[in-house]
Amino acid sequence: MKIGILGFQGAVIEHQRHIEQLGQEAVVVRYTEQLAEIDGIILPGGESTTMGKLLNRTGMMEPFREKIQQGMPVWGTCAGMILLAKELDQDPVVHLGMMDITVRRNAYGTQIDSFDTQVVIPEVSDEQIPLVFIRAPYIVRTGERVKVLCEVERHVVAAREKNMLATSFHPELTGNAAFHQYFIGMCSGK
Numbered sequence: 001m002k003i004g005i006l007g008f009q010g011a012v013i014e015h016q017r018h019i020e021q022l023g024q025e026a027v028v029v030r031y032t033e034q035l036a037e038i039d040g041i042i043l044p045g046g047e048s049t050t051m052g053k054l055l056n057r058t059g060m061m062e063p064f065r066e067k068i069q070q071g072m073p074v075w076g077t078c079a080g081m082i083l084l085a086k087e088l089d090q091d092p093v094v095h096l097g098m099m100d101i102t103v104r105r106n107a108y109g110t111q112i113d114s115f116d117t118q119v120v121i122p123e124v125s126d127e128q129i130p131l132v133f134i135r136a137p138y139i140v141r142t143g144e145r146v147k148v149l150c151e152v153e154r155h156v157v158a159a160r161e162k163n164m165l166a167t168s169f170h171p172e173l174t175g176n177a178a179f180h181q182y183f184i185g186m187c188s189g190k
């Protein structure tokens with residue numbers, strides 16, 4: 001399987017390592033044409049405003065939307081979740097706008113803007129998964145077709161809508177590959 005990782009900036013290499021360790025090919029995506037050769041794509045954590053601008057500047061935004069519409073699996077981690085959201089809370093900006101969620105940026109404020117915890121997410125694995133949050137967003141509204149996968153302190157931090165997966169946290173910054181395995185499953189049609 002060829003798994004793309006949007007390669008403008010952010011935690012690209014970390015995702016690449018996990019994908020390769022699971023025996024799949026990782027492709028760093030920077031050009032529109034590359035969208036044709038991948039089975040799914042990860043939008044990494046980083047800075048959503050910058051990534052959104054680069055998606056527009058490279059002309060990738062619209063073809064990207066079409067691919068997602070056609071069913072290409074996509075997983076947004078942190079800033080990637082912000083890129084996927086149909087709506088941001090108290091913010092008129094919309095990037096890809098494909099997933100029926102409303103997302104609050106920097107939702108944990110400045111005091112505790114980075115923290116980690118461990119949870120069991122039955123849809124993903126029977127074992128505990130470490131979650132790392134860095135200036136993380138969370139989901140404040142989920143549409144009817146969105147399945148909540150995980151809540152931490154009553155805030156939705158992982159969700160799936162058909163071919164779209166969004167996580168507030170960064171599985172690529174931990175040694176645990178459960179989410180990458182789950183996404184590879186999505187790319188093989190699960």
Ligand code: GLN
Nearest residue numbers: 045046047048078079135
């Ligand atoms: N706060 C960042 C943003 O709004 C996301 C942080 C991250 O991806 N770790 O883009």
